Amino acid sequence: MYMNMNFPIFSILVLVLLVVASPCHCQDGYVCTRATYYGSPECPGNPHGACGYGEYATIVNDGLTAGVSRLYKNGSGCGACYQVRCTIPTHCSKEGTNIVVTDFAIGHYTDFVLNARAYASLALPNMASELIAYGVIDVEYRRIPCKYSYNLKLKVHERSSFPSYIAIFPIYQAGFYDIVAAQVWLEDCKEWRDMRRVFGTVWDMENPPRGALTIRIQVVSAINGEVKWVQLVGVIPTEWKAGLAYDTAIQFD
Incomplete structure (x- = not known):
């Protein structure tokens, strides 16, 4: 039985609870939907979001983050990184x-619940307050590769307990790939053992093997569906x- 970490299964930022938008495809590879926001422009993000990022969620991408519904997967x-732009010519x-997606969130007929700072950054100069007054706006978006000046890192969650329990999550994950599985190599058994997705992007294992851990992750390309370990x-x-993050010495294109 796994250790009870008392993690939330998910956190929901609700502005108006109801139905998630049905997207339509726009020109140039964009998808049409709607977006709203939470918090104030001074708010750096939600450190308790459903992805499990903790304080990382407040600093990644200069704090320009969002919660998503169906894109949470x-x-x-x-x-995952997205370019989002609104469609009011006089304001956007x-x-x-x-x-960067850091949370699960549901708004009123929306796919994106941006933090207020990201929402305001959609606006033309001096138009942020007018845009915020709308509350919910039409937007179009497309997936873009994340780009960082760091390698991919695996952070050991603060609630891990050496040596009997470990939980990890990736940070600075670049490119177009989504991580869908994680395994640890058991040298004594000569086999890979699945890690459990606790919630979001946090993976855990009780009684991990002693010594340095070799981990493999399965990733799926958001572009062509390629799957690889x-x-x-x-x-x-x-x-x-x-609480420490360990450099993987790799990065995705």
């Missing part, structure tokens, strides 16, 4: 803004510590 949509910039040899050191 049972947690594998966490960390042509470029829009780039956001990526092996990370000895990525978690023998004396791992809760």
